[in-house]
Amino acid sequence: MINIIWAAMFIVGVVFAAFHGTMDEVNKAVFNSAKEGVAICFGLISILVFWLGIMKIAEKSGLLNLLSHVFKPVLKRLFPEVPPDHPAMGYILSNVVANMFGLGNAATPMGLKAMEQLKKLNNNKPEASRSMITLLALNTSGMTLIPTTVIAIRMKYGSEAPTEIVGTTLAATICASIAAVIIDRLFYYRRKRKGKK
Amino acid sequence: MAIITALSVWLIPILIGIVILHGTIKKVPTYETFVEGGKEGFNIAVSIIPFIVGMLVSIGVFRASGALDYFLNMLKPILAAIGVPPQVVPLALIRPISGNGALGMMSDLIAQYGPDSFIGRLASTIQGSTDTTFYIITVYFGAVGIKKIGDALKVGLLVDFVGISAAIIIVTYVFG
Numbered sequence: 001m002i003n004i005i006w007a008a009m010f011i012v013g014v015v016f017a018a019f020h021g022t023m024d025e026v027n028k029a030v031f032n033s034a035k036e037g038v039a040i041c042f043g044l045i046s047i048l049v050f051w052l053g054i055m056k057i058a059e060k061s062g063l064l065n066l067l068s069h070v071f072k073p074v075l076k077r078l079f080p081e082v083p084p085d086h087p088a089m090g091y092i093l094s095n096v097v098a099n100m101f102g103l104g105n106a107a108t109p110m111g112l113k114a115m116e117q118l119k120k121l122n123n124n125k126p127e128a129s130r131s132m133i134t135l136l137a138l139n140t141s142g143m144t145l146i147p148t149t150v151i152a153i154r155m156k157y158g159s160e161a162p163t164e165i166v167g168t169t170l171a172a173t174i175c176a177s178i179a180a181v182i183i184d185r186l187f188y189y190r191r192k193r194k195g196k197k
Numbered sequence: 198m199a200i201i202t203a204l205s206v207w208l209i210p211i212l213i214g215i216v217i218l219h220g221t222i223k224k225v226p227t228y229e230t231f232v233e234g235g236k237e238g239f240n241i242a243v244s245i246i247p248f249i250v251g252m253l254v255s256i257g258v259f260r261a262s263g264a265l266d267y268f269l270n271m272l273k274p275i276l277a278a279i280g281v282p283p284q285v286v287p288l289a290l291i292r293p294i295s296g297n298g299a300l301g302m303m304s305d306l307i308a309q310y311g312p313d314s315f316i317g318r319l320a321s322t323i324q325g326s327t328d329t330t331f332y333i334i335t336v337y338f339g340a341v342g343i344k345k346i347g348d349a350l351k352v353g354l355l356v357d358f359v360g361i362s363a364a365i366i367i368v369t370y371v372f373g
Contacts, residue, residue: 002334002346006251009259017262025261033257036297037250041242048238054216056234057227061220106209108336112241115341127345128338133352136337140293140353141360142328150321153304159312165321171367172326176360183355187348 044108051109055094064090078138078181079131081121088117092135100145111139130188137184141176144169241340248339252331256295265291281365284316288323289365293357296329319368327360 017026058064068075068089075082075089082088091114098107114135122129128136147169154162220227259265269287277283288302303324310316330353338346 002350005350006255009255013255013258013260013262013264016264016267017258020263022261022263025263026258029257029261030254033253034250036257037253038246040253041246041249044245045239045242048242049235050238052238052241053231053233053235054213056237057220057225057230058216059234060225060230061216061223063216063219109238109241111337112340115337115343119341119343126342128343128347128349132338132343133347133349136333136349137352137356139333139337140328140330141356142326144325147321147325149300150303150325153300153307154312154317154321157304157307157312157317159317161313164313165318165325168318168322168364168367168371169325172322172360172364175363175367176327176356179359180352180356183352183359187352191348 047106048109048112051106052113055091055110055113058094059087059090064094068093078134081129081131082118083121086117086121088114088121088131091117095135096138096143099139100143107139111135130191133187134181134184137180138177141173141180143173143177245336245339248335252335256298256331260295260298280369282316282319284310285319285323285365288320289361292323292327292361293330293354296332299324299329315368315372318372319365322364322368323361326364327357330354330357 013026014023017023055064064087065085068084071093072084072089075093076084079089079092082092091110095107095110095114098110115132118129118131118135119125121131146166150165150169151162154165217227220230266287269290272290273283273286276286276289281289284306288299288306291302292299303320306320307317310320312318312321330350334346334349334353338349
């Protein structure tokens with residue numbers, strides 16, 4: 001799936017450029033995008049190193065387990081295939097909480113650790129397990145209590161009420177999160193019906 | 198607003214403080230553990246470079262060639278017919294594909310129509326209503342080496358669709 005989309009965007013782009021005289025832009029885009037990609041990853045280094053360091057302390061001290069213990073009932077329902085006391089639960093919870101508080105910087109490292117643990121649970125197979133897809137769906141719904149970047153941009157353009165969109169955004173993102181849980185379940189049942197897990 | 202700003206400033210340092218304090222009380226070798234975890238972080242950051250570069254180049258080529266705009270223009274009348282304001286159609290369509298692209302478009306719309314206009318409010322809400330599915334799949338699955346993504350992309354895009362639709366309906370209802 002991802003292979004086809006990836007190749008299609010590239011091939012369609014190049015063919016389109018050949019007929020519309022935008023080959024120069026395409027040529028630039030190749031190198032600029034590659035540079036941007038590396039820049040993003042380098043930008044992530046500081047955040048990943050710092051947050052995963054802190055999280056390691058939280059994991060060893062038992063704080064992470066304590067946290068997941070409190071929210072166990074909800075997590076157990078969302079991730080029935082993960083044993084309740086597995087370290088993955090703590091990371092999943094940290095990821096969701098960090099997202100909610102708009103700490104995107106902290107959310108990514110915790111999400112990655114959660115994925116790593118989920119892969120271990122799935123016998124290190126290179127395929128997405130049910131729990132991985134659920135975690136991904138929750139993350140793509142982008143549940144945030146306070147959309148800080150958007151507020152900052154609104155302020156920059158002189159909005160009289162930069163935070164007036166907090167309510168509408170919250171309502172929309174809650175809809176997306178509920179949809180994430182439901183759609184994820186529906187696809188899971190569909191897979192089960194088809195007989196592959 | 199002052200409370201929200203103060204909260205987000207205080208939240209992180211206090212959170213870190215609690216973690217380190219709890220670790221010290223539980224007799225965890227905090228500094229050594231921090232370094233150990235940090236090493237993993239570095240390895241993850243480096244290991245996702247090829248995934249991010251590959252995805253960004255493909256999206257970049259698609260956008261720069263003009264093909265993306267062409268498809269967006271084709272979809273515009275269809276989406277406009279079901280009540281989507283035509284100005285936000287490109288933003289709604291690019292939101293799941295490119296986070297930076299969407300942020301740029303949102304800023305454009307706000308600059309053009311004003312942050313307190315209907316379009317400005319709608320663009321702001323769309324931006325915050327959902328996250329960049331392509332980026333999340335690339336980073337999360339790339340970092341742990343997932344090759345078969347299963348239903349992940351379909352689920353992610355459907356969630357985006359619901360989030361953006363909800364944004365349009367809610368903003369129209371509240372501010373329209």
